[in-house]
Amino acid sequence: xxxxxxxxxxxxxxxxxxxxxxxxxxxxxxxxxxxxxxxxxxxxxxxxxxxxxxxxxxxxxxxxxxxxxxxxxxxxxxxxxxxxxxxxxxxxxxxxxxxxxxxxxxxxxxxxxxxxxxxxxxxxxxxxxxxxxxxxxxxxxxxxxxxxxxxxxxxxxxxxxxxxxxxxxxxxxxxxxxxxxxxxxxxxxxxxxxxxxxxxxxxxxxxxxxxxxxxxxxxxxxxxxxxxxxxxxxxxxxxxxxxxxxxxxxxxxxxxxxxxxxxxxxxxxxxxxxxxxxxxxxxxxxxxxxxxxxxxxxxxxxxxxxxxxxxxxxxxxxxxxxxxxxxxxxxx
Amino acid sequence: xxxxxxxxxxxxxxxxxxxxxxxxxxxxxxxxxxxxxxxxxxxxxxxxxxxxxxxxxxxxxxxxxxxxxxxxxxxxxxxxxxxxxxxxxxxxxxxxxxxxxxxxxxxxxxxxxxxxxxxxxxxxxxxxxxxxxxxxxxxxxxxxxxxxxxxxxxxxxxxxxxxxxxxxxxxxxxxxxxxxxxxxxxxxxxxxxxxxxxxxxxxxxxxxxxxxxxxxxxxxxxxxxxxxxxxxxxxxxxxxxxxxxxxxxxxxxxxxxxxxxxxxxxxxxxxxxxxxxxxxxxxxxxxxxxxxxxxxxxxxxxxxxxxxxxxxxxxxxxxxxxxxxxxxxxxxxxxxxxxxxxxxxxxxxxxxxxxxxxxxxx
Ligand SMILES: NC(=O)c1ccc[n+]([C@@H]2O[C@H](COP(=O)([O-])OP(=O)(O)OC[C@H]3O[C@@H](n4cnc5c(N)ncnc54)[C@H](O)[C@@H]3O)[C@@H](O)[C@H]2O)c1
Numbered sequence: 001x002x003x004x005x006x007x008x009x010x011x012x013x014x015x016x017x018x019x020x021x022x023x024x025x026x027x028x029x030x031x032x033x034x035x036x037x038x039x040x041x042x043x044x045x046x047x048x049x050x051x052x053x054x055x056x057x058x059x060x061x062x063x064x065x066x067x068x069x070x071x072x073x074x075x076x077x078x079x080x081x082x083x084x085x086x087x088x089x090x091x092x093x094x095x096x097x098x099x100x101x102x103x104x105x106x107x108x109x110x111x112x113x114x115x116x117x118x119x120x121x122x123x124x125x126x127x128x129x130x131x132x133x134x135x136x137x138x139x140x141x142x143x144x145x146x147x148x149x150x151x152x153x154x155x156x157x158x159x160x161x162x163x164x165x166x167x168x169x170x171x172x173x174x175x176x177x178x179x180x181x182x183x184x185x186x187x188x189x190x191x192x193x194x195x196x197x198x199x200x201x202x203x204x205x206x207x208x209x210x211x212x213x214x215x216x217x218x219x220x221x222x223x224x225x226x227x228x229x230x231x232x233x234x235x236x237x238x239x240x241x242x243x244x245x246x247x248x249x250x251x252x253x254x255x256x257x258x259x260x261x262x263x264x265x266x267x268x269x270x271x272x273x274x275x276x277x278x279x280x281x282x283x284x285x286x287x288x289x290x291x292x293x294x295x296x297x298x299x300x301x302x303x304x305x306x307x308x309x310x311x312x313x314x315x316x317x318x319x320x321x322x323x324x325x326x327x328x329x330x331x332x
Numbered sequence: 333x334x335x336x337x338x339x340x341x342x343x344x345x346x347x348x349x350x351x352x353x354x355x356x357x358x359x360x361x362x363x364x365x366x367x368x369x370x371x372x373x374x375x376x377x378x379x380x381x382x383x384x385x386x387x388x389x390x391x392x393x394x395x396x397x398x399x400x401x402x403x404x405x406x407x408x409x410x411x412x413x414x415x416x417x418x419x420x421x422x423x424x425x426x427x428x429x430x431x432x433x434x435x436x437x438x439x440x441x442x443x444x445x446x447x448x449x450x451x452x453x454x455x456x457x458x459x460x461x462x463x464x465x466x467x468x469x470x471x472x473x474x475x476x477x478x479x480x481x482x483x484x485x486x487x488x489x490x491x492x493x494x495x496x497x498x499x500x501x502x503x504x505x506x507x508x509x510x511x512x513x514x515x516x517x518x519x520x521x522x523x524x525x526x527x528x529x530x531x532x533x534x535x536x537x538x539x540x541x542x543x544x545x546x547x548x549x550x551x552x553x554x555x556x557x558x559x560x561x562x563x564x565x566x567x568x569x570x571x572x573x574x575x576x577x578x579x580x581x582x583x584x585x586x587x588x589x590x591x592x593x594x595x596x597x598x599x600x601x602x603x604x605x606x607x608x609x610x611x612x613x614x615x616x617x618x619x620x621x622x623x624x625x626x627x628x629x630x631x632x633x634x635x636x637x638x639x640x641x642x643x644x645x646x647x648x649x650x651x652x653x654x655x656x657x658x659x660x661x662x663x664x665x666x667x668x669x670x671x672x673x674x675x676x677x678x679x680x681x682x683x684x685x686x687x688x689x690x691x692x693x694x
Contacts, residue, residue: 148550149561151501151577197546197682199565199573203496204594212496212592214565214573216546224548226563226575230497232592248561248581324544324682 006295007034009067011059011074011082013047014040014162015096017123017283018073022051024287025071031291037062063089069294072096075168076175080105087116092300094121094290097179098314099307101170103332106311110304121290121300122307124183125282126243126258128289132282135245135256136188145250147189150225152181156241158231164209172209174200174318177229179310180243183302186309191219193309197326198317204231215317229317238264238275258282308332341438343466344416350651357382357415357439359406359430361391362511364444365421371640372419373398377647382409406430410437417442417650419643423511424526425519428453435464442646444471445533446525446670447663449518454667458660469646469656470663472533476638476645479600480534483591486598487538493595495539495570500531501577503586506559514580515557517674522551523560524673528578532566532673533658533666534589535576539568542669544684547676564673569687576673607632665689 008025010018010033025031033053038044041057048055056062059082063070069092072082079100086093093113099122100106113120126132139147154177162168163176182193196217200210213229233241243258262275286302293300312329320327344354354377358369361383372378380400385391391402403409410418410433418434420427420443427448434441441461447470448454461468474480486492504527508515520526524547536542549562559581566574588601636644649656672683672691684692 148555148559148581149548149563151563151575197565199544199567201496201571201573203494203571204592206594212573214497214575216548216563216565218548224563226548226565226577228497228499228575230592232497232590232597234596237597246577248559248579250559253579253582326546326680326682 003030004295005030005032006069006291007032007067009034009062009065009070009091010036011062011070011072011086012038012078013043013073014038014075015073016159017096018071019047020283021071021073021094021123021287022047024284025291026051027284028288028291034067035062035065059085063091067091069094069290075162076101076170077168080109083109083120084112087112087118087120090116090118092119092121092294094123094287095304095307096123097307098170098175098311099304100311101175103308103312103315106304106308107332110308113304119293119300120304121293122183122302122304122310123286124180124302124306124310125286126180126184127187127302128285129243129258129282131256131258132184132188135247135254138254139188139247139249143251144254147223148248148250150185150223150248151246152185152225153228153244154181154241155228155230155232157233157235157237158205158211164205164207164211166209169209171314171318172200172202172207173211173231174198174213174215174229174321175314177213177231178215178227178314178317179307181227181245182310182313183306184243184245185219185225186306189219189221189223191221191223192331193217193313193329194220195326195328196313196317196320198320199324200318200321210318210321213317213321217313217317238273343438343440343464346651346653349416349647353377353379354647354650355379355381355414355416356419357384357406357409357417358419358421359384359409360421360423361385361387361394362421365419366394367639368419368421368643369394369398369400371637372643375640375644377644381414382412384409406433410434410439415439420444423513423519424521425449425513428457431457431468432460435460435466438464438466440467440650442469442471442643445473445663446521446529446667447660448667449521449525451664451668451671454660454664458664461660467650467656468660469649470658470660471642472530472658472663472666473638473642474530474534475537475657476642478634478638479605480589483589483598483600484538487591491596492591492593492598495572495591495593497573497592498535498539499575499577499588499590500534501579501586501588502527502530503577503579503582505583505585506580508557508580517551517556521670521674522556522562523578523580524549524551524562524677525670526578527580528562528564528576528673529666529670531574531576531578532669533663535566535568535572535574536666536669538591539570539572539574541569541665541687541689542685543567543569544682545669545672545676546682547673548680549677551674552678562673562677564676566669602632605632
C-alpha cells in the first residue's frame with residue numbers, strides 16, 4: 001500500500017509562524033508544500049525559494065490547485081476570508097491563532113467549514129509541548145491532589161509590524177498572548193473561563209495597540225488563574241519569550257516552563273547574549289497531527305470551537321481593561 | 333506610682349545613643365525576634381539587654397547563646413532603665429500592644445512588618461509614637477536586600493525607561509504548623525500580610541501609590557489553615573501594572589522580581605542566583621547544613637544580612653536624627669493596600685484608591 005502524499009497550500013507568510021510550520025511540513029514524509037500564496041511578492045518569492053516550491057500572488061489561484069489542505073498565516077483580520085474561501089474550495093484548514101479578531105468572524109469560519117464538510121483546526125502548538133503534556137498528567141495524579149491556583153505567563157518580544165496595528169491584528173499583546181495559555185488550561189482541565197479582570201497598557205512601545213496585559217480569571221472548576229500576556233521581552237532578550245505555568249496543588253507545586261530547554265550563547269556581536277533552544281517541542285507535533293487527520297479523514301485534535309473559546313476570553317479581557325470591571329465570559 | 337505610668341521618663345537622646353552601643357529589648361523571641369537578637373548581639377553598635385517572651389523557655393534558650401535578661405513581662409523590661417529601643421517581633425495582631433507599651437515608657441520602637449493587623453491600629457500606633465516623642469521604624473526589610481536596592485538604583489538612573497510591568501513573588505512553605513497564629517487570618521492577615529506586604533511595600537517604594545487592585549487567593553477558603561496563596565494585580569498611579577504573588581504552599585523559600593520598561597528589563601530570582609545549593613540524596617539524612625537540613629536548600633550567603641542592615645540604618649537614624657526610611661505613616665499606607673488585597677479577595681471585587689492612599693468607597 002502506498003501512502004498518499006498530502007498536498008498543502010500555505011496562505012500568506014505574514015505571520016512568522018508560517019516559517020516554522022513550513023520547516024516541519026518540508027521535513028515530514030509524504031507531504032508536499034504545493035504552493036505559497038502571498039500578496040507580498042518579495043516575501044512570497046523568498047519563502048517559496050527557501051522551501052523549494054512555487055509562489056502565486058492570489059489565494060484563489062492557490063485554491064484552484066490540486067491541494068488537500070491549507071495553512072493560514074495571514075494577518076489575523078484576514079483569517080476569516082481565507083478560511084471561508086478555502087472551505088468553499090473543499091480544503092481542510094489549519095488556521096493560526098487567534099482564530100479571528102471577532103466572535104462573529106470566528107463563528108462564520110466554523111459554520112463555513114462545517115457546511116463544506118472540511119476540518120478546521122486552530123494552531124495551538126503549546127498543548128502539544130512535552131512539558132505541558134507531562135503537566136497535564138501530573139496535575140491529575142493523586143500525588144498532586146486538587147489544583148488550588150495558577151500563575152501563568154506568556155511573555156514575549158514585541159513582534160512589531162502588523163501585530164501592533166489593531167486594524168490588522170484585532171488588538172495587541174492581549175489578543176496575541178491570551179489564547180495559548182487559555183487553550184492549555186481548557187485542554188488540561190476541561191474547564192471554561194467564566195469571568196476575567198484585566199489591565200493593559202502600551203507604555204513599552206508607546207504604540208496604538210496594547211503591549212502589556214495582566215489577566216485575572218476564574219475557571220469553571222473554581223480555580224483562579226493569573227496570566228501575563230505582555231510583550232515585555234526587549235528585542236535583545238536572549239530568547240523570544242516563553243510559556244510558564246506555576247500550579248499550586250494540594251500536595252505540592254508544579255512548575256512548567258515549556259521552552260526552557262536552552263543553552264546560553266554569548267556572542268561578540270549584538271545581540272550579545274542569547275538562549276538557544278536545545279529542544280522545543282510543540283510545533284512539529286501539532287503540524288503532523290493536522291496532516292494525519294487530513295490523510296486519515298479523522299477528527300483534528302484542536303477544533304475551530306477551541307479557537308473561538310480562547311478568543312472569547314481575549315476579547316472579554318480587552319473589554320475589562322477598558323471598563324476596569326470583572327467581565328463575564330459568554331459563549332457564542 | 334505604678335511603673336506603668338512612666339510619666340517622668342524621656343526617650344533616650346541621640347547623644348546618649350551615639351556614645352555607646354544602643355540597648356535593645358527584643359520582644360517576641362520566635363523566628364524573627366531570634367534572628368534580630370542574634371544579629372544585634374553580633375554587632376558592636378548594639379547590645380541586647382532584655383529578651384521578652386511569654387514562652388520563657390524559648391527566651392532562656394536564646395539568652396544562653398547571646399546573653400541578656402529574660403522576662404515574660406514587657407513592663408518589667410521597659411521600666412528597667414536599661415532599654416533605649418524595643419524591637420517588637422510579636423505575632424502581628426499584638427504589634428499595637430507592644431508598640432503602645434514601649435511608647436508609654438518613652439522607648440523608641442522598631443516594629444516588625446506589618447505595622448499592625450488593622451489600618452485603625454496602624455494609624456493609632458503612629459500617632460501614639462509621635463505624641464510620645466519616640467522614633468518608630470517598621471521592618472520593611474526588602475528595601476534593604478541588595479538585589480532590590482540595585483534595581484531601585486537602576487530605576488532612579490532611568491536605565492529601564494518608562495516602567496510598564498513589574499512582577500514580584502515571595503514563596504514559602506506553610507508556616508501554620510510552626511506558628512499556629514498564622515492560620516488565624518483575623519490575627520495574622522494570612523499570607524498577604526506576612527509575605528505579599530513585602531512586594532506591596534517594595535513596589536510602593538519604587539513606583540509610588542496604588543490606584544486600583546484586584547486579587548484572588550486561598551485566605552478565605554477552607555484551605556487557609558493548611559495552605560495559603562494569593563495573587564494580586566496592582567495598578568500604580570504612574571501606570572505601572574504589577575503582579576504580586578505570595579505563597580505558603582511550597583517546600584522552600586524563594587523570591588523573584590522582574591521590572592520591564594520601555595528601555596529594558598531587569599530580573600532577579602533568589603533561586604537562580606543562589607551561590608550555594610544543598611540537595612540531599614534520597615534516603616540519606618544530613619545534619620548541620622541549613623535549618624531544613626533534610627530538604628533541598630539553596631543559599632546566598634552575605635557579609636551584612638539585610639535584617640542587620642535595616643537595624644544598622646535605624647541605629648544611625650537614632651544617633652543622627654535623620655528620618656527613618658520607613659516610618660509609621662509609610663508603613664500604614666502599605667498596610668492599607670495589603671488589607672485592600674484581602675478585601676478584594678474575600679469580596680471578589682475591584683478596589684480603587686484615593687490620591688491620599690485611602691480606599692475609595694464603592
Ligand atoms: N521581616 C521579615 O522578614 C519577617 C519574617 C518573619 C516574620 N516577621 C514578622 O515578625 C513577627 C513575628 O513573626 P515570627 O515568625 O517570629 O512568629 P513566631 O510565632 O515565631 O514568634 C512569635 C513569638 O512571640 C511570642 N509571644 C506571643 N505572645 C506574646 C506576648 N503576649 N508577650 C510576649 N511574647 C509573646 C511567642 O511566644 C513567640 O515566641 C510577625 O509580625 C511577622 O510578620 C517578619
